[in-house]
Amino acid sequence: MSRVVIAPDSFKGTASAADVAAALGRGWRSVRADDEIVTRPMADGGEGTLDAFEAAVPGARRMPVTVRGPVSSPVATHWLLLPDGTGVVELAATSGITLLDPLEPFDAHSAGFGEAIADALDAGVERLLLALGGSASTDGGAGALSALGARFFDADEQAVALGNRGLGVLAGVDFTGLRPLPPGGALILGDVTNQLLGDDGAAAVFGPQKGADAETVTVLEAGLTRLAGLMPDVSPSAPGAGAAGGAGFGLLAWGAVMGGGAVLVAEALGLGGDIALADLVITGEGRFDGQSEGGKAPSEVARLAASNGVPVALVAGAITAEPRGFAASVALTGLAGGTEPAMADPLRWLEAAGAQLAAGADATGRS
Structure with a gap:
């Protein structure tokens, strides 16, 4: 059994961070029902x-x-x-x-x-x-x-x-x-x-x-x-x-x-302690692009994961920059076949992303 911490930001205008985390968790459990899921909705100063x-x-x-x-x-x-x-x-x-x-x-x-x-x-x-x-x-x-x-x-x-x-x-x-x-x-x-x-x-x-x-x-x-x-x-x-x-x-x-x-929100959540006990961390945001490494929530989650030696996976609505430092990444646009269908039903595709990551857990997790 693995312990998975899910700490995404909101997908701006389409899903709150709590809804994103819950959907990813449902998708993961559909493949690996016995794993422990810890949801920690994140934010970085923006919405949520x-x-x-x-x-x-x-x-x-x-x-x-x-x-x-x-x-x-x-x-x-x-x-x-x-x-x-x-x-x-x-x-x-x-x-x-x-x-x-x-x-x-x-x-x-x-x-x-x-x-x-x-x-x-x-x-x-x-x-x-x-x-x-x-x-x-x-x-x-x-x-x-x-x-x-x-x-x-x-x-x-x-x-x-x-x-x-x-x-x-x-x-x-x-x-x-x-x-x-x-x-x-x-x-x-x-x-x-x-x-x-x-x-x-x-x-x-x-x-x-x-x-x-x-x-x-x-x-x-x-x-x-x-x-x-x-x-x-x-x-x-x-x-x-x-x-x-x-x-x-x-x-x-x-x-x-x-x-x-993102640093202060993570401190308030006690996220570092949760991540230290995890086998895998999943984070994400609506659009992962060139600005994402400049203080956005996924970059802080990835930093905490790296400092604890825990692999981290990225889920985003769209990924337009190289997701460096992530063990795996999933774009909802790829799963849904485009931006419009991904935005029309984001929770469906977030569940699919969670299931895809769980199916490849041997490659992304440390246990």
């Missing part, structure tokens, strides 16, 4: 981070709040209050891309994220964990900071519109009214290490995911460049500044500190 902390920390409480969504329509959401007084706020749950259809690359903003942070401050949290990832906007965090009391104004000293569109006429920034950090500070749970500007920046890398064509990316970049020039106290080249459409940049300017989202 609140769920991961809620599952991992006894006594965590949901704190309901209604905020302006990505284009200002009300969104009923929540942040998480941990027993030690820490507030966990997730951008994907307030200003996330899954909350918006159609996409609005110029007008989507992060104000709702700032409103949820403000609600946590009003509740008297001792410190903040700020989960970045899955954003709909490319506003450099200006929306979030405006909700926390900062002013972003044009040449006539009038407030600019929310979203990247407003950054195009930005002439000044005033932090006089910006709310202070909580006593214990704020730690950013980032899922990428990209800088704000350039070929590796927020607009160039993530803009197309948010509905931007090549011409639009150029305009988004210009807006972020304008913002960076008016906020000289933080470097646009700082690792993670480009996270969540540049929200990382805005939070760094506020005084928050960049951390690794």
Whole structure:
């Protein structure tokens, strides 16, 4: 009998991390019914981070709040209050891309994220964990900071519109009214290490995911460049500044500190201890690509597995980069015969992936 730890991230927009883990487990058991399955849904600062902390920390409480969504329509959401007084706020749950259809690359903003942070401050949290990832906007965090009391104004000293569109006429920034950090500070749970500007920046890398064509990316970049020039106290080249459409940049300017989202979630879950006792680890995400090694959940799970000498397998909706360090890999697009059928019924194909890995367990497991 083998012990298999299943620790995937969510498959963004199609299945939660918990549902992914459960489906993989069902598939594995269909082939190897006697094996012990341990499911540990993961997150890296993007969608599902609140769920991961809620599952991992006894006594965590949901704190309901209604905020302006990505284009200002009300969104009923929540942040998480941990027993030690820490507030966990997730951008994907307030200003996330899954909350918006159609996409609005110029007008989507992060104000709702700032409103949820403000609600946590009003509740008297001792410190903040700020989960970045899955954003709909490319506003450099200006929306979030405006909700926390900062002013972003044009040449006539009038407030600019929310979203990247407003950054195009930005002439000044005033932090006089910006709310202070909580006593214990704020730690950013980032899922990428990209800088704000350039070929590796927020607009160039993530803009197309948010509905931007090549011409639009150029305009988004210009807006972020304008913002960076008016906020000289933080470097646009700082690792993670480009996270969540540049929200990382805005939070760094506020005084928050960049951390690794996947690392902190794994610590909260006690994942290292589970992996140390495993014969095989299975991880995954919706799309495994060139960004996956830059702080995404599968890379952290693989690191923990390697440090414990445990083989690790990868399951992803699509695999477009070499999955280095994995004993086996399965793409749902390959099982289903294409992207559309894989996305139409992901749980079916996740079960199939689990069964395929179990069938080849002699090659992937260490027992």
